[in-house]
Amino acid sequence: MGEKPILSLQGITVAFDGERVLQNLNLNIRDGEFVTLLGPSGCGKTTTLRIVGGFVRPDEGDVFFDGKKITDLPPHKREVNTIFQKYALFPHLNVYENVAFGMRVHKKSEKEIRRTVHEMLEMVSLTGFERRSVHRLSGGQQQRVAIARALANDPKVLLLDEPLGALDLKLRKDMQVELKKIQQATGITFIFVTHDQEEALSMSDTVVVMDKGVIRQIGTPQDIYNEPKNAFVADFIGESNILDGVMHEDFLCEFAGRRFPCVDDGFAAHERVDVVIRPEDIDVVAPSADTLTGTVTNVTFKGVHYEIIVDVKGFKWMIQSTDYQEVGAEIGLRIRPDDIHIMKKSEYSGMFGDYSTFSDEMEEDMAAAEEAEKQE
Amino acid sequence: MKKAVSRVYMALVFLFLYAPILVLVVFSFNDTDTKSRTVWSGFSLRWYEMLFEDRMLLEALRNTLIIAVCAAVGATVLGTVAAVGIHSMKSWRRKLVMNITNLPMLNPEIVTGVSLMLLMVFVANLFGVTLGIVSIILAHITFCLPYVILSILPKLGQMDPHLYEAAQDLGCTPVRSFFKVVLPEILSGVVTGMVMAFTLSLDDFIISYFCSGTTQTLPVFIYSMTKKRVSPEINALSTLLFAVILVLLLIINIRQGKMGKKAAKEANV
Amino acid sequence: MKAKAVSAPYLVWMAIFIIVPMLLVAYFAFTDSGGAFTLDNIAQVGQYSNVFLRSIWLGALSTVVCLLLGYPVAAIVAHSSLKRQSVLIMLVMLPMWMNFLLRTYAWMTLLEDSGFINSFLAAVGLPTLHMINTQGAVVLGMVYDYIPFMILPVYSVMSKLDPSVIEAAQDLGADGRRVFLRVTLPLSMPGVISGVTMVFVPSVSTFIISKMLGGGGNLMIGDLIDMQFLGTAYNPNLGSAISLVLMVLILICMGIMNEFDDGESQGGGMLL
Numbered sequence: 067m068g069e070k071p072i073l074s075l076q077g078i079t080v081a082f083d084g085e086r087v088l089q090n091l092n093l094n095i096r097d098g099e100f101v102t103l104l105g106p107s108g109c110g111k112t113t114t115l116r117i118v119g120g121f122v123r124p125d126e127g128d129v130f131f132d133g134k135k136i137t138d139l140p141p142h143k144r145e146v147n148t149i150f151q152k153y154a155l156f157p158h159l160n161v162y163e164n165v166a167f168g169m170r171v172h173k174k175s176e177k178e179i180r181r182t183v184h185e186m187l188e189m190v191s192l193t194g195f196e197r198r199s200v201h202r203l204s205g206g207q208q209q210r211v212a213i214a215r216a217l218a219n220d221p222k223v224l225l226l227d228e229p230l231g232a233l234d235l236k237l238r239k240d241m242q243v244e245l246k247k248i249q250q251a252t253g254i255t256f257i258f259v260t261h262d263q264e265e266a267l268s269m270s271d272t273v274v275v276m277d278k279g280v281i282r283q284i285g286t287p288q289d290i291y292n293e294p295k296n297a298f299v300a301d302f303i304g305e306s307n308i309l310d311g312v313m314h315e316d317f318l319c320e321f322a323g324r325r326f327p328c329v330d331d332g333f334a335a336h337e338r339v340d341v342v343i344r345p346e347d348i349d350v351v352a353p354s355a356d357t358l359t360g361t362v363t364n365v366t367f368k369g370v371h372y373e374i375i376v377d378v379k380g381f382k383w384m385i386q387s388t389d390y391q392e393v394g395a396e397i398g399l400r401i402r403p404d405d406i407h408i409m410k411k412s413e414y415s416g417m418f419g420d421y422s423t424f425s426d427e428m429e430e431d432m433a434a435a436e437e438a439e440k441q442e
Numbered sequence: 443m444k445k446a447v448s449r450v451y452m453a454l455v456f457l458f459l460y461a462p463i464l465v466l467v468v469f470s471f472n473d474t475d476t477k478s479r480t481v482w483s484g485f486s487l488r489w490y491e492m493l494f495e496d497r498m499l500l501e502a503l504r505n506t507l508i509i510a511v512c513a514a515v516g517a518t519v520l521g522t523v524a525a526v527g528i529h530s531m532k533s534w535r536r537k538l539v540m541n542i543t544n545l546p547m548l549n550p551e552i553v554t555g556v557s558l559m560l561l562m563v564f565v566a567n568l569f570g571v572t573l574g575i576v577s578i579i580l581a582h583i584t585f586c587l588p589y590v591i592l593s594i595l596p597k598l599g600q601m602d603p604h605l606y607e608a609a610q611d612l613g614c615t616p617v618r619s620f621f622k623v624v625l626p627e628i629l630s631g632v633v634t635g636m637v638m639a640f641t642l643s644l645d646d647f648i649i650s651y652f653c654s655g656t657t658q659t660l661p662v663f664i665y666s667m668t669k670k671r672v673s674p675e676i677n678a679l680s681t682l683l684f685a686v687i688l689v690l691l692l693i694i695n696i697r698q699g700k701m702g703k704k705a706a707k708e709a710n711v
Numbered sequence: 712m713k714a715k716a717v718s719a720p721y722l723v724w725m726a727i728f729i730i731v732p733m734l735l736v737a738y739f740a741f742t743d744s745g746g747a748f749t750l751d752n753i754a755q756v757g758q759y760s761n762v763f764l765r766s767i768w769l770g771a772l773s774t775v776v777c778l779l780l781g782y783p784v785a786a787i788v789a790h791s792s793l794k795r796q797s798v799l800i801m802l803v804m805l806p807m808w809m810n811f812l813l814r815t816y817a818w819m820t821l822l823e824d825s826g827f828i829n830s831f832l833a834a835v836g837l838p839t840l841h842m843i844n845t846q847g848a849v850v851l852g853m854v855y856d857y858i859p860f861m862i863l864p865v866y867s868v869m870s871k872l873d874p875s876v877i878e879a880a881q882d883l884g885a886d887g888r889r890v891f892l893r894v895t896l897p898l899s900m901p902g903v904i905s906g907v908t909m910v911f912v913p914s915v916s917t918f919i920i921s922k923m924l925g926g927g928g929n930l931m932i933g934d935l936i937d938m939q940f941l942g943t944a945y946n947p948n949l950g951s952a953i954s955l956v957l958m959v960l961i962l963i964c965m966g967i968m969n970e971f972d973d974g975e976s977q978g979g980g981m982l983l
């Protein structure tokens with residue numbers, strides 16, 4: 067990976083019909099990097115991608131490619147290619163002609179076209195499908211044709227707009243692995259847009275978490291998960307218990323009415339903070355004076371573990387544990403210092419509370435409704 | 443019982459629809475000197491012979507074809523561009539443009555005809571020219587446009603909006619993207635629109651009647667014939683036109699049938 | 712896409728060939744032959760209220776007859792096998808491909824006093840009938856010319872009705888009559904409404920059918936307008952005023968029809 071950014075977005079601001087979509091966005095992407103733009107629908111991730119592709123012109127700010135300003139360059143002159151959400155395969159062309167499209171536009175020789183198409187189809191395991199009409203491909207196969215078509219153009223940067231969203235779960239997992247392999251094999255910079263945090267964590271070198279047109283955190287998947295910068299990131303990536311707390315001094319914080327040793331420092335004395343504790347980091351122990359104590363209100367079997375909701379003085383915690391607990395049982399919660407993560411207060415503080423209204427189905431329902439709204 | 447009733451009913455309806463045409467056709471072959479359109483006096487092709495010697499009629503036929511071709515091409519090109527433009531419009535602008543576009547279709551034809559006549563006469567007076575084939579073509583393009591636009595818009599709506607972007611992404615200029623990707627997608631709508639425009643123009647009487655000045659199109663010519671209450675020549679003309687249409691429709695249907703079968707075959711492979 | 716640049720030529724065309732002509736009609740309607748503003752033309756339209764009433768009456772009558780005759784046809788076609796459907800629809804549309812002047816002319820030859828029907832009646836020894844140049848003949852001509860416009864939209868809606876809806880109604884205990892009144896009819900209303908509009912508008916504004924089959928005695932609005940522009944009573948100002956009133960009348964009628972419709976129906980399956 068080169069240190070000089072291949073792509074640089076500087077001070078990008080975009081508004082559609084007076085509504086701010088992106089606000090002063092700055093982002094540098096290194097050559098060969100697998101970058102994921104992650105966020106809920108409407109966070110501006112797709113718009114960011116479209117700015118790189120050249121389909122949206124920013125109101126303010128500039129785009130640099132290899133150090134050259136390309137803000138006003140039309141899409142067909144950019145050395146980036148896109149894999150569109152529903153693939154946008156050309157229905158009037160067969161697989162071969164779809165993959166050959168870009169090379170034909172660039173007037174490559176028939177010989178070269180034939181060689182490259184074969185190479186690309188081999189890479190995505192679609193050899194033998196050349197003459198097939200794209201209508202008669204499964205979703206996964208269409209996805210592969212889209213990848214082959216984009217890569218046949220030999221782009222420096224490949225943009226992927228939620229390319230796995232239309233596939234079912236099993237196929238999605240396989241494609242994640244495959245995409246990552248292709249990226250490593252070709253060394254092309256990938257910019258990948260998704261709202262699926264698992265996808266983002268498992269594939270990327272760098273994750274960019276966005277919300278409301280602003281970048282909330284940039285980091286490696288480990289950073290993002292272990293060291294979320296604010297309550298939004300903590301809540302969006304995985305499950306978290308987010309509590310109101312006070313940092314009394316370095317390495318000593320207070321939440322849930324108790325003081326805990328922790329590993330964070332650099333806060334002002336008695337600064338109010340948000341405290342994040344991941345459900346899998348909490349140990350269930352026998353209740354004692356030294357532990358937080360609560361009542362189990364709900365237990366759900368999840369396969370690898372149980373999801374246990376515990377009421378501690380009115381605050382509902384989520385714990386993931388391999389041990390079953392009886393509803394109504396009194397249990398103790400043990401939290402080690404390095405499981406406590408302290409965040410500065412942000413605009414998100416207080417928005418993500420406990421798990422008192424938690425239900426999987428409701429969350430899925432809401433996600434589905436959101437998705438439907440997006441389709442409008 | 444129920445089936446029998448509906449059969450009889452359908453038979454009666456089709457009798458109603460086809461009896462007049464049948465009578466017309468039969469009497470076009472009537473060998474009569476009194477020009478009677480109702481008394482059968484033997485088979486003859488004399489009215490057909492007369493038809494082909496009629497200068498005025500051939501002239502009208504030629505005009506009609508020229509107008510129909512020009513109107514169909516003009517309305518299709520303009521309508522395709524218009525549909526693409528309208529498709530990319532949003533909310534109130536789109537609504538407004540669509541409402542105005544539909545006006546010539548919703549308005550009584552006579553009002554459209556009269557209003558276009560006022561415009562043509564106004565412009566003709568301005569330049570010191572008279573109404574003729576050009577004014578008819580312009581008027582025909584105008585009333586065919588909504589049909590073309592309405593047959594293309596749904597195709598644009600069904601199209602994946604990213605196709606156009608994908609072509610550009612792969613290196614096509616916007617104009618080239620349109621021809622390479624968008625046009626093939628909406629082609630069936632464009633062709634439907636063109637065929638409709640062509641037949642509407644061929645068949646139109648009212649608009650042509652008001653915008654033609656002294657130029658005759660076939661329907662205008664037919665109208666002048668019916669006014670004079672003339673000969674079975676007109677029966678012969680009707681029969682010929684009907685036969686041509688019938689043959690054309692049969693060809694189209696057979697071709698579609700073949701294509702349908704071919705598609706079905708392919709799908710089975 | 713650059714919407715503005717692409718739609719510019721059409722917007723210009725629209726302005727010149729749709730908006731300007733309409734404005735010209737309005738201009739002529741409110742001026743006299745010298746070009747001065749006047750309301751006389753509009754006032755004069757009132758003299759022809761009998762013509763307007765006759766047009767509306769005949770137009771409405773033809774529309775009702777078309778509906779009564781056409782609805783069962785649409786229903787029967789929609790319930791036939793798919794292969795039959797396309798043949799039957801083809802047969803319904805075929806006469807439309809013949810110029811309507813010729814179709815109307817065909818009825819002239821049938822209805823005349825010495826026409827085919829009367830010749831036939833005389834031949835079998837029945838008394839002849841006077842049919843041509845009556846209102847009945849005009850309605851007959853309109854029904855003949857426009858009934859496909861009723862059948863096609865109703866058919867296109869009915870053929871798309873989900874048969875399981877009918878089955879659900881039967882399952883819930885509705886008999887044949889109730890199924891029709893409570894389910895089939897309401898669901899086919901969008902087709903009926905567009906059929907009614909498509910028949911009523913040309914019927915009420917026709918000027919050829921009334922002239923050819925109605926003789927001089929059954930003047931309709933269309934004839935009146937024709938006379939003012941290309942006929943003996945040359946007066947484009949009055950003609951424009953009549954056109955304007957006709958247009959407003961039609962728009963009001965369509966507005967009322969649309970009230971019955973919940974907006975999204977598209978009955979226009981009348982291509983090819």
